[in-house]
Amino acid sequence: MDRETRIRALWDANAAAWTDAVRGGGIRSRRVATDAAIVEAVLARQPRAVLDVGCGEGWLARALAREGVDVLGVDGAPALIAQAQASGAGRFQVLTQEALAEEGLDARFDGVVCNFALFGKTVVERLFARMPDLLQPRGALIVQTLHPSAVDDEGARRDGWRDGSWQGCGDGFGEAPPWYFRTLDGWRQLIEASGMRLIEYREPSDPADGRPLSLLLIATPS
Template sequence: MDSYEKQLETSWQINSKAWAESIRQEKIKSRITVTNPAILKTILSRNPQTVLDIGCGEGWLARELSQHGIAVTGIDGSESLIEEAKKLGGGTYHWLNYNQFAECPEKIGTEFDLVVLNFSLLSEDIQPVLQACRKVTNEQGVVVIQTLHPSTIIQSQNERYENGWRIEDFHGMGDGYKANMPWYFRTLSTWITDIHQAGLQLVDCDEPIEPLNGKPLSLILIATPK
């Protein structure tokens, strides 16, 4: 594991309590106004009965989906976030990092109607996870990814539009964050290539808009097994 990947994993262990508080107290405005409703709308439009939430955190999405009668299984590499999710309910949760999931995806179930990765694909090498997603969906299943819109990094940070590691300092997301989080930025063409090379076929996408400035805030990609 390289240094950025290790820092990424460690940051979620250090910041788990702060993150849970940010979600519980609705500190992240963009999630409340745009991205949470967008991912819920996308998932519910597919009418799944079973959902696998990869990188489920403290389980907010599982709890929302459970109110619609959907059975949700969640995995996350942060033990403390999984413990929080178990306390709050809404699904079946497993403490499992992405490498463990990729090595044996069937251990947490198969034949899911939908697999969702909601702002949770943060590593440079996402091929193993996407390939594992393909293995646990049923024949009509879909994989739904929500990520930061690739254009946002140019709009807000004046950075070059190219693949590479960036640093999240959690500014404006609440208090208590003690470690910055490395995350890997990829261009739109790289997202498409990664999805294709993982044995998935991109079938639809959406670009939720920030209502005040009219600019795309996130990118939702929907793929099916080839």
């Protein structure tokens, strides 16, 4: 099984534990900064329709829907979509990032959001190449991802595969999926190669010590 396929399979296998961690508030970085950061970034664009790629158990789609946004949440892990649908709110469907990149959707959105959902290499490259077809002309891609400081070895200066970890997420997890690390320059190059431009990036930080907890990128069609 290649890395890209393992990512999806392992998220599916850990769906119940992840749902418990998210809905139980068990991940501190989410509580203190990153959840609010992505909601604020999306709502600031005043979107009417949003595609939540890698929606997981659906918390972000539900949060945006409460603000009057029409949200479609998609994820390649059937067990996560089952958790999202069982919540009783929002529109969700099983759709892998590979399929989205290959086939697109018969719709355009004011915003496409990927909140800690981009772990692959080739599949993410293909997905970004599809983004101009998914966005309205004034739409925006909003990505929140692991901050480069999450890699504290010499490899932090270059893109590459890393072993995954559930550290800080709580109990009940099995094997963690691998992830493809990108530097800020790596993200910028990927965005530009996909026919978009990076208009802003933010570093949501820990209110206790100012340490960056994530990297948040906003890009628009060129």
